[in-house]
Amino acid sequence: MYRAATLAAIAVLASACTTMDAEGDAMPTDTAMVSPILTTPEAVDDQTYAQPQVARVTHVALDLDLDFDSQRVGGTATLDVLAKPDAEKIVLDSNGLMIRSITDGQGRALKYTMGTMANEGGKGAPLTIMLDGAKKIVIAYDAPADAEALQWLTPEQTAGGKYPYLFSQGQAILNRTWIPTQDSPGIRQTWEARITAPKPLDVVMSGVRQGEPEDLGNGRRAFRFVMDKPVPPYLIALAAGDIDFRATGPRTGVWAEPSTLDRAYNEVADTEQLVEAAEELYGDYRWGRYDMIVLPPSFPYGGMENPVMTFLTPTFIAGDRSNNGLVAHELAHSWSGNLVTNAVWGDGWLNEGVTSYFENRIVEKVYGKKRAEQEAALAYANIIETLNEVGADAPGTALHNDGDGELIGSAIAYDKGHFFMRTLERAVGRERFDAWLRQWFDNHAFQPATSQLIYDDLRTNLVRSPEEAKQLMLHEWIFEPGLPSNVAKPDPQAFATVDAAVAAYAGSGTIPTGWNDWSAAEQMRFLDNIPKQRTAAQLAALNDALGLADTGNNEVLFLWLELALANRYDPAVPQAETFLSEIGRAKFVRPLFAVLMDQGDWGKPIAKRIYAKTRDSYHAVTRAGVDRLMAKDEG
Template identity: 30%
Template sequence: MVESDEINPVDVKHYNVDLFINMSTKTIDGHAQILLALTDSNATQFYLHLSTLTMADAFINNQKASYTRSSDKVYFEIDDHASEIIVEIDYAGTPGNDGFGGFFFQNNYAFTIGQGLYSQPPSMLRHWIPSHDVPFDKATIDLHLTVPKELDAFANGVLVSTTVENNTKTFFWREQHPIATYLIAVAVGQYAKLGMPFVSVTGDSISLEFYVFPNDVNNAQTDWANLPRMLTFFEQNFSSYPFDRYSMAQAYNRGAMEHQTMTTYSHELITGDNRYDYIVAHELAHHWWGDLVTLGDWKDIWLNEGFATYSEALYFEHIYGDDYLAKYMEALSEIYLAEVARRGHFALYDPEYMWGGTVYQKGAWVLHMLRWTIGEAAFWRTLQSWAQCYAYDNALIPDFIAIAEEQSGQNLQWFFDQWIYRAGYPDFDISWDYQKNSAVGYTVTIDIKQQQWDKFQFIAPVEIEIETATGTVVDTLISSSQQQQFQITLDTAPARLIIDPYNWLLKQYDIVGNPAPPGVRPNDFYLAQNYPNPFMQGTKTAIVYQVAQLNSPHALSIKIYNILGQEVATLIDRSLHGGLYNVSWDGKDNTGKNVPAGVYFYRLQSQKQNIEKKLVIFGN
C-alpha cells in the first residue's frame, strides 16, 4: 500500500504530541515524539510530512539528528538501525490549510479538517503535526492541547486529564485505537457541552457528546436527536460501535468530516429541523467505513464514501420502508447524472474527482446493485465480515471483492470490473409489442438496445413488470450485448410494461416503441390518458403519445397547463420521427418547484393537430 512511487521505510506506532494553540496570534508551538519501526534494514533514509511550519531541533533516540526539507517532507538519515526508533521534533508557526482541509482559526475558535478537497493527496495532518501522513499507516496518539483557560479543547479518543496552570488549560486526549492520520482532529473554543446516554448491543455504555456554539444549543438538540436510533441500526447490522466515544463538534467548516470519535460538523448544517439527517447518518457510518476499516490508498476512496452514502439509504429504508429506499436511490442517481453532465464519465477506482456524484452517489449505487445481485443474506454477511476481517486495519477494493465472493459463493469479477474499474452506466432504448397467439395467450416481444457513450456493453439484469387485467408478471431480462430481443408468453393481454419497478439498477432508458392502442393507425397523432391518474405529489405519471409516420419528423410539443390556461411545464418540444413514445411528469413546473394539487390539462400540439386531456394531482 503506497501513496506515491517514493517508498518510505517506516511504520509509525505512536504519536505523543504537545501542542500550544495561541488564539491571539493564530499560531501553534508543538513538540512531537514519534515512535516508529523501520521496515527496511538496508534503508539509508526515511521521511515525515510537515508543511510550512518551522522546525527547531530534531532528535532520533535522544541524539540530535540532521535533516533536509523538500516541499512538505522532512528527510532524516538513518544512523541507528534499531528495529524501533523515537523521533522528536520541535516546531512552530502558522498552520496551513487548502481552503477546506487543514488547520483553521475563526471567530475565536480553532479546528482542523483532516481531508483537503483541493490537495493531492488530501491528507492534511502535515499542516500541524509532523507525521507519516498517509492513510495506510495507522497509529495510536496522545494529544496534549494547551489553550487559554476559558476555552475547551477536544480531540480524538477519551479525555485522560485536564490541568490548569496560570492562564492556560491543558487537555490530555488519548486514542488507543489505531487511527489514520487524516482522521486526527482538534476543536477549540467556548462550547456548550451536551450529552446523551447510549447502551451498545454489547451492553456497554458509550459516551455520546456534542460540542455546540452556545447560541445553537436548541437547534443542535433537535438536529442530533436521531443519532442514537442511527447508532442502534448500524450496530445491529454492521457490528458493535468500535470506539470508546462518539462526539460531534460544531465548527466554521464546510460540510462535515468523520474524524475518529469526533465528527466535525459545519455551523451551516445546524438548522433545528433535521433536514441534514442524511449527513448525520453519513458521518456516523464512516466510523465503520473509513475509521474502523480504512482505505489503504486514496485511489480506493469508494470504500469510504460509497459505503457511507449507501448507509444513509439503508438507515432511511429501515425508518421509512422499501418505497422510500427506491425514491432515495433515484435521488442519488440524479446527483450522479448531474455530475456526469458537468465532468463526464470516469471510473470509481482512482477517480478523476474524489468528492462528488461518481464516488459518493454512484458508489452507493454499486452497493445497492451488489445487494440485488447476491441477495439480502449474503449482502449483510458481506458488510459484517468486512467490518470484522479488517477492523482497525487498512484494506483495498480487491479485499472487499474477495469478501463479497466468499460470502455469496459467486464469482463477482464481472460485476466489479464494469461498475468499479470502468466508467459509465447502461443507457437503454427499449421497445415492446405483443400479439395474440393462434391458440391461446399472448406473446410479448421486448427489444433492448444498449447505446451508452462508449462501445462497452454492460451485463445488466433488467427487472420488468408486465401488468395485465388478471395480475402482474415479473421477470428479469439479462441485457449483455448491444441489442437483444426477449419474448414472454402471457395468458392475458398486457396493459403496461414497467422497467426496473423497484429501482435496483443504475441506468437511463427511453421507451422508443409501445404497442399501438386499439384503433390507432400508424399515421395518426395520438395522446393517451396519463397513468396513474390521479397521481400523488412527489410521484410521477406517464403519458403515452404517438407521432404520425406520414411526413415525419414532425415538430411538436407536450405542455402542462393550469385551469386558467397558463403554461406550467414543458415536457416535449422538438421534432420527432413517427412512432409511439412515452414521457413522464413529476408534478414540477418549469422552475423545478412542485405545483399545487388540483386539476391540470396536458396538450399535444403539432402543425397538424392539437389533442388535450385532463389530469389530477392529489396532495400528500
C-alpha cells in the first residue's frame, strides 16, 4: 500500500540524520534519508542476527536475473554500510543463500563466514563480513529454488495458462531467503533494483519503476525501480508475469493478468476516493503513486502493503466492492506500518491495530457509518470469541508481546489494537484524537517505533491530567492481557435486523428473507452466529434458500463451507475440494483443513487426500500452517 516518489525534502527526518550506537554516540551520515536505530531494550529484535548499533545497512542495490526454468533468482546485492569507526565486521541475515563472492566497492575480496543455521523459526544463519574499511559491499549470490519468500507458478497455475509467474512475500522474516541484508523491521533501508526477466513478462516491485523496460536483445528485458525512502526490508517485494495495467485515477491503478483485469478494475475503481479520504483524515500520502496488483489465488494473504504496489488476493473480488475494506486496510498501512513501523514483531499491533482503526475510518468516510459500524462489530466479535477460547488472562492477549507467550491470532494485533484506538477516540473526542494520531505519524515518519514509545507519546501528547490517564487505562490496553473494562463497544443496533433473524432461525428454524439485499457483513454475521450443530436436512434447506454454495463472495462462501464441513455434510466436500485447490489464502485454507481434521474418521482422510494434491500449490506461509496441523495428527 505504498508509492515511492522523489523526496525533495523531509523536515521530519531532521532527527534521523544521525543514528545512535549502543552507548548513544552519534554517528554522522551522508544522507538525510537514513532512519534512526532504536537502542532501548524493548527495541532489540531477536529475529535478526544483525548488530545495527555497530554496523548497519542503509541502502540496497539489487541487480538480479529471474530464471523461470531453474526457478532461481541470482545476481548481486550492493549494500551501503554505516559503521562505527572501530567496527571490524557487519552481520547480515541469510536463510539458504548461496554466496559466490563478496567484495568491496573497488572489487577487493572481503573475508566472510556463514554461521550455523537455526534449527527452527526461519531465522536462518548469520552472514558475517569483515569490513576492512569498506563502506560498500558487493555480494554475488543465488537464492535457492525453495526460497520461502518466493512462489514460482507454472503457466497452468495462472489465470491465463500461457506464461509462468513469480511473486514474493517477505513478511515477517522471509526476505532473507532471497536478499542478503539486515532483515529486521527496525533497520530501515532505501533500495533500488535492476531486474531482468524473459519476454513478454512484466515486472513490478514495491518501488517506483524508472522509465520503460530495456530490451536486452536476448529475449529478455531489464526493469529498474527505486525506493528513495527508508523502509523496513520486509517491504521489498516483486512480482513478474503476464500482467497488464489500468489506471483508476491520476496516481492510482491496478495490475492483473489480462483475463482478471476487468474484474479487478471494477472492484478497485474507487481507490482514488479512498486515498483522498485517508489524506483528509491523517495528512498527505507520502509515497507518490498508489498502485495495486491482483495476484494469482495462491497468494497467502488478503493483502500486503508493499509500498507503491499493494499485493492483493483475487479472493476479495466479489463484484460489488463489499470486501473493499481490504483495500482501505492496505492503503492505511501507508501511514501505520510503512511510515511508522514496529521495530520488533512483538509490537506488530502498532502496524495492524492502528491500521485496522484507520481502515474503519476510511470505510466510514467513503461507504458510510452503517457499514463501518457493522465491520467494527465483526471485529469486536472476533476479540470476544478469541478471549472466550483462550481465556481473558491468557499470555499473548496483551497488545505488546514481550516473549512470555505467543500472540493469539489476528483478533489481538488487529482487532484489539483497533478497539484500543477506538476507545481513545470515544473517550477524548475525534478532534483531539485525530490531532494526536496525525502528529504521531508526522513526528515518527520513516522511523521504527515500539509499544513503550507510543505509550510515552500518548502520555505526553494526548493525556491532559492524571485523572484522564487513569480513565484511559493505557497501560492495561498495551501491556496487560485481556480486554480492559473501558472498551468502546460497537453500536448494539448495528446488526439489529440480522441478530433478530439469527434468533428466529435458532428458535424456530425460520430462514431469513431478503438475503440478497443484505450486505456482505450482514450475511457473515448471520452465518457466524447461527447454531453450529446442524443436520444435513437443515444445511440443505439453508443452502437451497440462500444460495450459499453459489455466492460470489469468498468470505461468505468460506463461512458456509466451514459450517458444512463441521457438520460432516457430504454435499459440501466437492466444493470444498475445489475451493482448497484453487485458493491459497491462509485465512481460508488453514481453518478448513483444521475443521476437516477435527472430524475424525470422516474428515481426516478427506483432508489428507486434498492436501496431498494441493500442498505444492500453496505458498510457504500457507503450507507451514497446514503442515503443523498434519504433524499434530501424526504426533
